[in-house]
Amino acid sequence: MRAPFLIETEHLTKRFGDIVAVENVSLHIERGEVLALLGPNGAGKTTTIRLLLGLLQPTEGTARVLGYDMRRRSQAEKARARVGVLTETPGLYDTLTALENLRFFANLYAIPKADAAIETYLRVVELWDRRDERVGTFSKGMRQRLALARALLHEPDILFLDEPTSGLDPAATRRIRELLLDLKAQGRTTLLTTHNLDEAERLADRIAVVRTRLLVIDTPKALRLRLYGRRVRIALATPSPHALDVVRTLPFVRHALLADDKTLLVQVESPDVHNPSLIEALVQAGARIRWVEEDRVSLEDVYLQLVGEPEEATA
Amino acid sequence: MRWHYVRTLFIKEWQELARQRMIWMAMLVPLLITLVIPIITVRAIGAEEALDQDTIRLVQRLAIVFPELTTLDPQLQVAVVMLRMFGAMFLLIPVVGALNIATYAIVGEKRNRTLEPVLATPLRPQELLAGKSIGAVAIPMLMTWLGYTLYVFVTVFVLDARLRPYLLDTVSLLMVFVLAPFVALFGLGGGMIVSTRVNDVRAAQQIGGFVVLPVVGLFVGQALGWLIFDTWLVLLMTAGVFLLDVVLLGINVALFDPERILTRWA
Numbered sequence: 001m002r003a004p005f006l007i008e009t010e011h012l013t014k015r016f017g018d019i020v021a022v023e024n025v026s027l028h029i030e031r032g033e034v035l036a037l038l039g040p041n042g043a044g045k046t047t048t049i050r051l052l053l054g055l056l057q058p059t060e061g062t063a064r065v066l067g068y069d070m071r072r073r074s075q076a077e078k079a080r081a082r083v084g085v086l087t088e089t090p091g092l093y094d095t096l097t098a099l100e101n102l103r104f105f106a107n108l109y110a111i112p113k114a115d116a117a118i119e120t121y122l123r124v125v126e127l128w129d130r131r132d133e134r135v136g137t138f139s140k141g142m143r144q145r146l147a148l149a150r151a152l153l154h155e156p157d158i159l160f161l162d163e164p165t166s167g168l169d170p171a172a173t174r175r176i177r178e179l180l181l182d183l184k185a186q187g188r189t190t191l192l193t194t195h196n197l198d199e200a201e202r203l204a205d206r207i208a209v210v211r212t213r214l215l216v217i218d219t220p221k222a223l224r225l226r227l228y229g230r231r232v233r234i235a236l237a238t239p240s241p242h243a244l245d246v247v248r249t250l251p252f253v254r255h256a257l258l259a260d261d262k263t264l265l266v267q268v269e270s271p272d273v274h275n276p277s278l279i280e281a282l283v284q285a286g287a288r289i290r291w292v293e294e295d296r297v298s299l300e301d302v303y304l305q306l307v308g309e310p311e312e313a314t315a
Numbered sequence: 316m317r318w319h320y321v322r323t324l325f326i327k328e329w330q331e332l333a334r335q336r337m338i339w340m341a342m343l344v345p346l347l348i349t350l351v352i353p354i355i356t357v358r359a360i361g362a363e364e365a366l367d368q369d370t371i372r373l374v375q376r377l378a379i380v381f382p383e384l385t386t387l388d389p390q391l392q393v394a395v396v397m398l399r400m401f402g403a404m405f406l407l408i409p410v411v412g413a414l415n416i417a418t419y420a421i422v423g424e425k426r427n428r429t430l431e432p433v434l435a436t437p438l439r440p441q442e443l444l445a446g447k448s449i450g451a452v453a454i455p456m457l458m459t460w461l462g463y464t465l466y467v468f469v470t471v472f473v474l475d476a477r478l479r480p481y482l483l484d485t486v487s488l489l490m491v492f493v494l495a496p497f498v499a500l501f502g503l504g505g506g507m508i509v510s511t512r513v514n515d516v517r518a519a520q521q522i523g524g525f526v527v528l529p530v531v532g533l534f535v536g537q538a539l540g541w542l543i544f545d546t547w548l549v550l551l552m553t554a555g556v557f558l559l560d561v562v563l564l565g566i567n568v569a570l571f572d573p574e575r576i577l578t579r580w581a
Contacts, residue, residue, distance in 0.1 A: 016578065050577060053434075053435050055431075055434055055435065055573045055574065055577055056573075056574050056577065056578075057574060073439075077437045077439065078437070080435060080436060080437050081436075081437040083435070085431075085432060085435040087428070087431045087432050087435070088428075089427075089428040091427065091428045091429045091430070091431055091432040091433075092427070092429065093327070093331060093427070093429055094427060095330075095331050095334045095335075096327070096330055096331065100327075100330055104323065104326075104327045105432070105436065107319075107323040107326075108320065108323055108433070108436040108437070108438055109436055109437070110319070110437075147432070150432065
């Protein structure tokens with residue numbers, strides 16, 4: 001029987017003494033879905049992955065991966081055989097060659113046609129020509145690509161990618177992202193942790209913002225709408241001191257502010273319906289309008305509103 | 316225990332260790348010293364005219380183990396005393412080798428953060444411990460046995476065949492083939508415990524040096540004539556080291572818990 005969700009957590013909690021690393025996190029990830037776990041340092045992202053791998057025991061709650069209860073060692077072992085992991089640091093053996101590193105992991109995963117799998121993935125990450133070189137001589141980007149090959153070697157059903165582009169230069173980041181986009185196109189179920197909002201938005205179907213607790217989970221588009229509604233940017237030809245007061249009196253305006261003395265940012269319930277009345281009111285108040293456009297709220301705005309404010313405000 | 320995993324780990328450990336010159340040097344230097352000693356000893360003693368008082372005392376004590384010793388000519392008596400004394404070096408190679416390999420294996424994994432990807436595979440912690448332990452003990456033990464074989468060959472077949480009963484006797488064989496593996500396990504256990512607490516190989520080896528001290532003590536004890544190895548003493552030492560190994564194994568099994576590895580190893 002196929003599990004309806006490949007990854008499920010219910011009220012997952014992990015405490016280390018008095019420190020709460022993960023609190024009451026409930027997540028459900030479907031087959032083929034890419035979920036980005038977004039949060040600041042110490043938000044519990046890596047701990048969540050370790051709990052999902054069965055490497056840490058939850059203090060409370062449950063974690064199931066591929067239907068296996070990850071609290072039970074024998075079941076966690078079976079699940080790990082079908083999960084690929086890219087840890088926060090590549091964790092490769094410097095004195096071994098790329099080939100030796102992958103052969104070691106191929107044996108640990110008991111891959112039947114190991115040599116063929118190793119060649120395939122070394123070619124995918126463009127390291128086949130460097131296969132006999134020691135990993136200690138590799139650049140950060142090459143190590144990360146090799147670690148990604150290691151994570152894919154046994155054709156896992158699920159991928160856990162812990163900050164895959166952290167610390168890489170722009171070129172290496174782009175190369176890794178291209179590889180991750182290929183994986184997304186293949187429909188691999190993936191849990192990705194990242195600080196990088198752009199990366200999360202490009203790669204993920206849904207984003208879960210965490211800060212110990214799960215603050216919000218939704219699609220990138222829905223997150224923007226949910227937190228900001230739709231915002232209109234109005235450029236004025238000359239500064240208009242009364243424009244903001246006028247706008248704030250309108251019943252359909254949820255929020256308004258001056259970005260600078262000639263730019264108004266107005267959050268309305270429905271720009272399609274309310275923009276004409278908004279513009280009319282401003283013109284009647286003597287404002288001279290240069291242009292009006294719907295403002296695109298960045299995911300960064302959403303993220304900073306969620307994690308940049310006191311927890312009580314975002315709960 | 317699934318031996319496929321243990322073997323995989325052992326092969327990886329071997330591949331890594333084969334490229335670590337310092338570890339090989341730490342085992343090869345005492346081995347070479349031990350091989351050179353019989354040549355120098357037996358050749359030099361041939362020129363001696365009379366035994367000094369200390370040597371006479373040692374010969375008298377050794378005669379308890381080998382009553383026929385006193386029937387040999389004085390030069391050979393001295394050679395036997397010296398060779399028996401340096402035989403303790405075959406306990407030094409396993410303890411130093413296992414300590415060095417264990418500290419390198421653990422600290423290296425910690426420094427490069429290589430354990431988490433390994434733990435994320437279906438491998439069990441006890442298989443990880445077994446793979447590392449076998450690698451750390453097997454290599455110095457092979458060196459020890461190879462060294463002992465060469466030692467006996469050089470002494471008996473090249474230098475003087477009359478020395479044979481004193482190097483291939485029960486005590487020597489028990490020391491090299493029974494006590495030495497337990498001594499290696501002692502070095503391994505001590506090295507692993509220390510390595511979980513520090514992040515530098517040299518620091519781990521320096522702190523772990525305490526496990527070498529009892530073996531050095533045996534060497535010094537013999538040199539001063541306080542200790543003469545006989546069958547019972549070797550068996551008693553084997554039992555004592557075995558008990559210590561069991562205690563160290565228990566500690567290491569507890570330390571090799573994935574949660575502890577990921578969160579508490581320094």
